[in-house]
Amino acid sequence: xxxxxxxxxxxxxxxxxxxxxxxxxxxxxxxxxxxxxxxxxxxxxxxxxxxxxxxxxxxxxxxxxxxxxxxxxxxxxxxxxxxxxxxxxxxxxxxxxxxxxxxxxxxxxxxxxxxxxxxxxxxxxxxxx
Numbered sequence: 001x002x003x004x005x006x007x008x009x010x011x012x013x014x015x016x017x018x019x020x021x022x023x024x025x026x027x028x029x030x031x032x033x034x035x036x037x038x039x040x041x042x043x044x045x046x047x048x049x050x051x052x053x054x055x056x057x058x059x060x061x062x063x064x065x066x067x068x069x070x071x072x073x074x075x076x077x078x079x080x081x082x083x084x085x086x087x088x089x090x091x092x093x094x095x096x097x098x099x100x101x102x103x104x105x106x107x108x109x110x111x112x113x114x115x116x117x118x119x120x121x122x123x124x125x126x127x128x129x
Contacts, residue, residue, distance in 0.1 A: 003114045004116050017085040020051070021112065021113045021114055021115060021120050021121075022114075022115075022116065023111055023112070023113055024072070024073065024112050024113065024115070024116070024119065025071050025072045025073045025111075025112040025119075026070040026071070026109065026110060026111045026112060027068075027070060027071040027109075027110055027112075028067060028068070028107065028108065028109055028110075028127045029051075029054050029055075029058075029065070029067070029068050029069065029107070029108050029110060029127070030043050030065040030067035030068055030097075030105060030106075030107050030108075030127075031050060031051075031054055031065075031100050031105055031107075031108060032065040032067065032105050034053075034057055034063055034065070034106070035053050035054040035057060035065075036050060036053075037053070039053075039056070039061075041123060042059075045101065046084060047087070047096075047100055047101060048083055048084030048085070048087050049084050049098035050100055050101075051083050051084070051087055051110070051122075051124070052080055052083040052084055054080070055069070055074040055080050055083065056080060058070070058071075059074060059075040059079070059080065067107060067127075071110075071112065072117070073112050073117060073119055076117070079117070079118075079119060079127065082119065083122065086119060086120065086121045086122055087121070087122050087123075087124055088121055088122065088123050089123075089124055089125070090122070090123050090124060090125035092125070093124065093125040093126050096108070096124060096125075096126065106126070107126070107127035107128050107129075108124055108125070108126065108127045109125050109126065109127040110122050110123070110124050111123045
């Protein structure tokens with residue numbers, strides 16, 4: 001009986017921790033021609049990698065598209081490296097990855113959720129409209 005009560009408490013605490021993730025940053029980004037290629041000039045074929053390259057261009061290389069906004073998280077290379085695994089598309093914006101992968105420029109709004117300076121996931125949606 002005690003074990004069941006302890007398991008229930010752990011599940012409750014885990015659920016509360018998941019809900020406690022907060023908005024820790026947000027930015028707007030124009031995904032433009034420079035973001036479609038990695039640092040070696042190879043065309044990227046993954047939407048998450050393109051998002052990551054956009055932030056690398058801003059923070060590491062100082063190559064900023066006119067409409068790119070600053071963010072407080074992805075200046076850290078280890079956090080930036082997580083972008084391909086943690087992105088999600090906001091409901092109603094499911095068309096964005098396909099449009100970007102076909103070479104279309106897109107203006108995006110990216111919200112970063114997590115704890116402190118540790119992002120757990122990012123949510124991508126259209127930046128205008």
